[in-house]
Amino acid sequence: xxxxxLSSVNFGVRSNGNRQGIHQMPSSSSSSSxxxxxxxxxxxxxxxxxxxxxxxxxxxxxxxSNYRTSPRVMAAAKPEPLKIMIxxxxxxGKGTQCELITKKYDLVxxxxxxxLRAEIASGSENGNRAKEHMxxxxxxxxxxxxxxxxxxxxxxxxxxxxxxxxxxxxxxxQSTALEKFGFRPDLFILLEVDEEILVERVVGRRLxxxxxxxxxxxxxxxxxxxxxxxxTQRFDDTEEKVKLRLRTHHHNVEAVLSLYEDVTFKVNGxxxxxxxxxxxxxxxxxxxxxxxxxxxxxxI
Numbered sequence: 331x332x333x334x335x336l337s338s339v340n341f342g343v344r345s346n347g348n349r350q351g352i353h354q355m356p357s358s359s360s361s362s363s364x365x366x367x368x369x370x371x372x373x374x375x376x377x378x379x380x381x382x383x384x385x386x387x388x389x390x391x392x393x394x395s396n397y398r399t400s401p402r403v404m405a406a407a408k409p410e411p412l413k414i415m416i417x418x419x420x421x422x423g424k425g426t427q428c429e430l431i432t433k434k435y436d437l438v439x440x441x442x443x444x445x446l447r448a449e450i451a452s453g454s455e456n457g458n459r460a461k462e463h464m465x466x467x468x469x470x471x472x473x474x475x476x477x478x479x480x481x482x483x484x485x486x487x488x489x490x491x492x493x494x495x496x497x498x499x500x501x502x503x504q505s506t507a508l509e510k511f512g513f514r515p516d517l518f519i520l521l522e523v524d525e526e527i528l529v530e531r532v533v534g535r536r537l538x539x540x541x542x543x544x545x546x547x548x549x550x551x552x553x554x555x556x557x558x559x560x561x562t563q564r565f566d567d568t569e570e571k572v573k574l575r576l577r578t579h580h581h582n583v584e585a586v587l588s589l590y591e592d593v594t595f596k597v598n599g600x601x602x603x604x605x606x607x608x609x610x611x612x613x614x615x616x617x618x619x620x621x622x623x624x625x626x627x628x629x630i
Contacts, residue, residue, distance in 0.1 A: 409621060411492030412437060412614075413514070417586065418497075418521030419579045420572065421531035422599050423606060427521065428496050430607045435614060438488045442498040445478050446470065456481070476507040483513055502585040509589070517617055518590040519610060520583065523599040525576060532572040536561035 414437060418424035432439045449457030450464075456478045460470045475498075483493055495515070499505040508514070534547040539562055545552050552558040566575070587594055595613045599606055 409625065411488075411490065412617075413493060413495075413516050414519065415495045415499075415515040415517070415590070416497070416519040416521070417500075417583055418599065419523060419528055420575055421528050421535070422521040422523045423603065424497065424521055426603055427519075427607060427610060428494060430603075431494055431610065431614075434611070435492070435494075437492045437494040438485075439494050439496060440479065440482050440488070440498075441496040442475055442479060445482055446475065449478050472501070472504055472507065476504060476511075479508070480511045480513070499586055500582045502589060505586050505589045515590065515593055517613060518587075518594045519613070520587070520594060520596045521599040521606070522596055525573075527600060528576060529569055529572055532567050533569055535567050536563055 412435065414431070416424060416428060416431075418427075428439055428441075431437065446457075446460060450461050451457070456474055460474050460478075463470050463474075479495070479498060482488065483495070499508055530548070531546065534549070536545045536547060536552075537543075538545065538552070538557055538560065540560065544550075545557075545561060552561060566572070595610075597606060597609045
């Protein structure tokens with residue numbers, strides 16, 4: 331069951347000026363609260379001395395004449411691109427939130443499933459290796475998928491704009507492999523939705539085989555009786571199957587969280603789409619603000 335109270339996240343700066351990670355604070359014990367509490371204390375305890383005459387002289391008391399004799403050029407460094415991972419159970423609304431995130435923050439959206447299909451279609455080396463396994467009914471080995479993800483994250487657009495890695499990694503071994511290649515997120519977003527809501531969302535899904543559009547019998551019903559008559563249901567969109575998939579998801583995500591605990595932000599996904607995105611957007615805003623503070627501190 332997903333808690334509807336959100337963890338507090340703290341982006342800070344250590345007293346030595348280095349960036350501090352994202353820390354989860356204890357969640358409120360109330361399960362009815364949908365609010366997010368984010369605290370971002372920026373503590374700069376270091377004093378900075380620039381005067382050659384006295385080591386006691388602090389930066390804030392530096393006179394104009396001293397500044398003229400000891401000029402210091404503060405060149406604003408280009409901010410590092412954001413590196414974001416997002417995870418959520420089937421029907422958690424992850425795809426919708428990825429669209430909203432990429433639209434506002436212009437990140438490169440990288441979904442492992444889409445990437446696998448694209449690599450196979452392109453006839454790349456990794457794609458051909460994956461195709462061989464799939465044609466024989468085998469699962470695509472982790473090392474092949476990891477290499478696909480690595481190559482995509484190293485593309486110029488991902489390096490320049492930043493990336494949003496969707497639904498990956500799904501295991502500790504995948505996380506460890508990405509770490510070895512130097513890929514670690516600034517923020518790991520976890521969408522938490524109560525199981526009964528997820529089951530309802532999945533079981534009610536229907537596909538229009540003509541248009542490919544996804545409907546939901548309760549939340550997004552078909553426009554006409556003609557469309558309703560031709561809708562189909564995926565073979566695994568049953569209560570029994572979805573509960574099995576949810577158990578697998580929860581097992582996998584726990585392993586991943588153990589590696590990303592310091593950068594994890596848990597989002598209450600039980601609420602409306604706009605409210606879910608508002609929580610994510612607030613975390614992005616605070617993250618960007620903390621990076622600006624770190625950048626300013628590094629220039630002093």
